[in-house]
Amino acid sequence: MTAARLDDEPVPGDQATHETFDVDPPYVPDAEALEHLAGFENRFLDRELSWLRFNVRLLEMAENDTLPLLERVRSMAFFASNLDEFFMVRVAGLKRRIDAGMAVRAASGLMPREVLEAIWTRTAEQMKRHAEFWRDDLVPALSANGIDLVRWDDLDREEQKFCKRFFKDRVFPVLTPLAVDPAHPFPYISGLSLNMAVLVRNPKTGKEHFARVKVPPTFSRFVSLGNQRFVPLEDVIGEHLKRLFPGMEVLQSHTFRVTRNEDLEVEEDDAENLLQALEKELLRRKFGPPVRLEIQESMTAQVLELLTSELGISPQEVIRVPGPLDLRGLHAIADLPREDLKYPAFVPITHGNLTEVETASPVDVFEAARRHDVLLHHPYDSFATSVQRFLEQAAADPHVLAIKQTLYRTSGDSPIIDALVDAAEAGKQVLALIEIKARFDETANIRWARKLEHAGCHVVYGQVGLKTHCKLAMVVRDEPEGIRRYTHIGTGNYNPKTARSYEDLGLITTNEAIGEDVANLFNNLSGYSRKPSYDTLLVAPDSVREGLVERIHQEVTHLRAGRPSGIRIKANSIVDEATIDALYLAAREGVTVQLLVRGICALRPGVPGLSETIEVRSVLGRFLEHSRVFWFQNGGDPEAWIGSADLMHRNLDRRVEVLVRLPEADSRDQVGRLLDLAFDPDTHAWLLRRDGSWERNEGKVHLQETLIEGHRRRT
Structure with missing residues (x-):
């Protein structure tokens, strides 16, 4: 497959001529095939742990020094925000099932508590890797290119004076220190807010007190000092805490951040009141239970013990990382007007x-x-x-x-x-x-x-x-x-x-x-x-899973009859066990299966006797791969479907999703050329191994850059 083929213009009026194959009998998995399949008890990878591996691939993009520097910074920000959402939804859901006594074994064979323990171990490692790479590699690389992200001690006298004025005129009027003592209960800590835990001492009594100061989100995460120099906002606040606590001695201060359960649970028995029910639930979301506590690595045991006790956080839910916390704010750095440190500009063209x-x-x-x-x-x-x-x-x-x-x-x-x-x-x-x-x-x-x-x-x-x-x-x-x-x-x-x-x-x-x-x-x-049935559409929850499994089985029928067969799927996630089992059965018969998965993949490729003909790839780049494509060789008369459905339980059972069969041959050919390029052995991608790990294939061809170049040649 060459890049030039992507530029082929479709032929107007080229309509589909779907051939009807009279094959008897159609493939139906027999008892022996199903028994063989059941013999592979660990044939599914865990979906949560697979997602964590996806986020690591995003971190690997930040670590790739062949990419433009500010694009690597953006990948760092995406890693942080993705992990926040993972804890707010997926980890919160696991904890809720455990607490409710609904801890059933996942398809991977793991119990929710086992998955949760693996998550704590892996996320602690990943967050430390993320923070240390930022501090040790990207901050120096940015500095070498004239963008300095410095800490307070790195500021010169004029910069410190500027920050002092900025604090006095802008930040100080907004801050509200909240004391904790018998007259002041521990304050509510909102999810994902950046906070400072401050320990002060009364010089007259010698008694120590705890206070919380919220870093106001109304200001930029990084304070601009001019000339593309920035200092974290919490450094500016920390240096001027004495103004917040006059007459007290500031003993120590540390940043911390709480992640809360922010998934919604809305009763929908009465559809007329759905709007009101959702608005109520949005208010409740703000007060969801905590699921993670991030702390600055310098935090003392004394302060940590107070936080964990008041928040009801267990030791394994505490993640200690180098500062600064909350690197979502790096999007502002990635947006700096430094085109020399970004991908070359690309302007979409009219079809x-x-x-x-x-x-x-x-x-x-x-x-x-x-x-x-x-x-x-x-x-x-x-x-x-x-x-x-x-x-x-x-x-x-x-x-x-x-x-x-x-x-x-x-x-x-x-x-x-x-x-x-x-x-x-x-x-x-x-x-x-x-x-x-x-x-x-x-x-x-x-x-x-x-x-x-x-x-x-x-x-x-x-x-x-x-x-x-x-x-x-x-x-x-x-x-x-x-x-x-x-x-x-x-x-x-x-x-x-x-x-x-x-x-x-x-x-x-x-x-x-x-x-x-x-x-x-x-x-x-x-x-x-x-x-419930349509001629040109597959519609969930009624027919997407059934329709896709039927077409997967049909490829086995074509293979047995000596006709061309093959399956290629492009999706964000592949988790649904019934669909995966159908792919396993097709692979056992010898059907070639190629999967392009951006995120989660619970299928194990390359397992002898199970999935030897299945290849799984992942492509990440300047654009987020989001389309879903289902392509079947169909005995030599290819059939292609596009639509909104990923192969996940929520999409196939709890959502209205639509796949449409592309009716014209030129549209199917266009999709076919895209998949040809994606699965070309020389295309840069990550390859999934049977143990769930991903290995980078350092191909010379980059999918998205090739497509960009093809579109540029059309202008």
Whole structure:
């Protein structure tokens, strides 16, 4: 596979010609095959420990000195924020199951307590590695490039004077020291806030007292001293604590940080009150129990004992690391205007089907879609000139009668929301299906829901017990030939901001069968219509797992009949045991299986007698690999599906997810070329080993850079 093949333009009008194979009998695993499979009791890797290995791959990107320096700094920030969310959700969930007496053995064979103990050990090692690498490697590397992140003792006299004024004029008025004594109970410590534990002594009585000072999040994490020199905000506060405690002796101060359970548990028995129930639960989230205590390595046993006692934290939940804590703030350093230390600028281009060849001017999206399906690949294809324009054009077009759309996450200042509001105010029928339970975006989605309702949109919150995660938009247009449906089905959110940094696929089509299926699905989601089967879609929780397993088995049928067979899957995570077992059974028969997994993978590749024909790769880069693709050789007539579903229990059982079969051969070929490049032995990637470890393949070809170069040549 060469990079040039990625530039091949699709042939207009090249339609699918799916062949029907009359094979008897179809493959059905027999008792012997199932018994053989069951003999591999440890055939699943643990999902939580697999996730931790994914975050290590992100840390390895920061450690890779061939990458631009500020991009490595950004990887450090992502590592920190990812680990925060892991503790808030996954570790909190494990603790909750243990405390509730629901500690059942995981598919990996481990009990929740065993998993939790492994998590504590590994995260302590990883956080120490993260902090020490920052201090010992990246800080000196930044300094060598004119960016200095210094501590208080490194400041010269003028810088100290500047910080003194900054503290007096800006920071001091905001600070609130909270004492702890019989008259002042231990204060509530909010999750992920950075705090200072201060020990002071009354010089008259000699009695020591504890106080907590919260580092205010309203200021930048790192105080700019000018000339790209920065000092941590807590260093400035720590040096001026005497002003907060006049008449007292400041004996010691240490930073600490608490992570709390911030997963939501909403009772959905009454769908009409879902909005109110969610708002109540968001308030409760702030007071979730602590699941981790990070402390500065200099903290004394005396102060630590007080914190653990008051917070109810066990010793194994304490992680001691070199300062500074909370390196999420490194995003501000990564954003510095130093283009020489970043990836070369890349500007997405308008998809070739949406551009006039001679003038390079944008075309009517509806006209383009009538001529040919448009398979978009973001961020290489511009979101603004494709999906966003599609919806904005629909809002302004007097021939458009209705717009229906799902919204899971979107940006703060969303042109998508504005387009729906404009459409409703223009008298069009607008249905917005908003998932207000999208984790950590609940408050924003409630705000969007109310804004759309006030504009006259029909707002639906999805189905009780299910999150609506599918990415669908449908425009109904009155045309001379009659009513026509224009449908967009994607793998990523309708978010213009993340569309510039997330890799995703999306299909704009006028295919009648797809339009009919999507219309029926919208009716199912918004009303009482019920259509459990579709001609062109797989829809969770009804048919995604079943449909994929059926197609995996079908590859065995083709192999036995001597026809071409093979399976290639690209996903964020692969955890579902039923699907993994189907892949194992296919591999046992000799079917070649290639998996491209960004994050969690519970499948063990390369196990003799189980998965010898399975290869698992992971690609990380400047963009977050986010698309989901399911590709089957299908006896020589390839079949490709894209959509929102990862192979996880939550996606297949507790969410509304959609996969669409690409109807045109050129779209399938485009996906095939992408997978060809991803699985090329010379492509840089991490390779999963049977023991769950990952080994970096130092290939000469970089997937994302090759795609960027291919798109540049099209301009």
